[in-house]
Amino acid sequence: MANGYRMDAANLDGGFERIIEDFARGLGEDVRRATEKGAEVCCEVLQETKVPGDTGAYAAGWKVKADQASFFGAGAIVYNASKPGLTHLLEEGHQLFIHGKDTGRRAPAYPHISPAADAGMEAMEKELGR
Helix, strand or coil: CCCCECCHHHHHHHHHHHHHHHHHHHHHHHHHHHHHHHHHHHHHHHHHHCCCCCCCCCCCCEEEECCCCCCHHCCCEEECCCCCCCCHHHHEEEEEEEEEEEEEEEECCCCHHHHHHHHHHHHHHHHCCC
């Protein structure tokens, strides 16, 4: 009897199933914990990042919520609750309009989400022991 599993010819299939189920449960918990850590790090980096014109509401608006519908029920969504429409405009830049007229100029991009996502992925990998 190893690790509490009784293994003999009569219950070999059932024994392996229980071992695999226990392993998957443990792996799922590890993935969930690592995902939470990665999302928290991503959110913290975004909250600390200064973008032009931010009075603090944009940075403070970054939040994390669990996404149970994902892999092992271990997903997380990082989003901006206060100014969600601003995220893409700041990350990618955008065409400038004044009074509805195209100025022919573009507002510069301020990539801040991609570096935060990278930091979150690194934290997740570290938590998983890679």
